Amino acid sequence: MSKANEIRVLALGLIRNGERIFVSEGYDPVKQETFYRALGGGVDLGETSQAALKREFQEEIQADLINIRYLGCIENIFTFNGRQGHEIIQLYQCDFADTKFYQLESLIFSESEHHKHKALWLDIARFKSAELKLVPEEFFKYL
Numbered sequence: 668m669s670k671a672n673e674i675r676v677l678a679l680g681l682i683r684n685g686e687r688i689f690v691s692e693g694y695d696p697v698k699q700e701t702f703y704r705a706l707g708g709g710v711d712l713g714e715t716s717q718a719a720l721k722r723e724f725q726e727e728i729q730a731d732l733i734n735i736r737y738l739g740c741i742e743n744i745f746t747f748n749g750r751q752g753h754e755i756i757q758l759y760q761c762d763f764a765d766t767k768f769y770q771l772e773s774l775i776f777s778e779s780e781h782h783k784h785k786a787l788w789l790d791i792a793r794f795k796s797a798e799l800k801l802v803p804e805e806f807f808k809y810l
Contacts, residue, residue, distance in 0.1 A: 774786050
């Protein structure tokens with residue numbers, strides 16, 4: 668999460684496999700709610716959002732991306748862990764270069780020494796039915 672009073676710029680990758688998408692699982696302890704989001708991360712100063720997307724996938728899950736196509740920009744104002752957040756998301760559609768990632772059910776990855784996350788394939792229908800929460804909600808228009 669970014670520092671207070673800062674807008675965070677992210678690059679996220681929408682990866683589909685039929686009617687499934689590859690997402691990261693998150694949990695808000697204040698709301699006691701599990702949510703899911705596309706993988707990716709922050710754009711560093713002087714870095715393009717596409718370069719950030721490639722770097723984040725390499726750092727987090729050691730995956731190369733191909734067929735990268737810009738989809739659009741999403742502004743996301745939200746509350747997480749009792750604090751307001753504000754993100755500008757550069758959203759890309761992409762594919763894994765290595766087909767082994769399409770065979771996985773899930774994997775555990777680290778953003779830092781203390782933060783482990785789970786990434787997994789989930790059926791889009793589970794989000795559309797509101798069984799599972801996909802964030803931000805504007806993400807739906809790209810599915």
